[in-house]
Amino acid sequence: MSRNEAAAEEPAGSSRAAGACVLVVLSGAVVGIAFAVDEAAGVLLVVVAGGFALYRSARRMSDSRTTPPPPLSGTFTQLIATKSTTSGRGRGRG
Template identity: 65%
Template sequence: MPKQKPNPEGPEAPSRAAGGCVLAVLAGLVFAVAFAVDEAAGVLSLVAAATFALWRTARRVSDSSAPPPPGVDRPSCSECAGQELVGVAPLDNQKGMWIYKTAPTDRPNHTHIHVSATPPRA
């Protein structure tokens, strides 16, 4: 019995489009059954599913409008050199401005704040 050669590309991953088609067919069957039982139940289930889909999409859009996470790059000034980066946040009242907070190693309980127009890189 000859041995099968292993696939150099690894096992094939299932397609996301195929999974979406399966879910669409299953949802169609559920709605068909709901309409077959009672027309009002079918309409209500369709409205409920559409409301849920719209709510989920609106929630996802509001999450995507958040500012990008801070990166490792930061502005350099003579006071910031060699200090530990504590946090980066966008400035609320001026778009495109960032607040960098650093902690000096030689002075405990002190935070240096640097405001810069250069965004952090991800």
């Protein structure tokens, strides 16, 4: 097996995980340097980074351009209702 074949078989998720690990290590180094320079600068950096992450996640959640999921059909909800009411029948107490 050649190197190209081995690289082609590598799952795509592992490179993303490796990239995430690199970003975590680099950001930890930056925070460590900021705390070494001045404790207030380190705290400010952590607060600003957390606020930015919270802003991005909240903004991503409120995207109104996405279509809502389709409503459940009547037969499916009826099936669930009958399954939940009949699941206790026929069982002995023990």
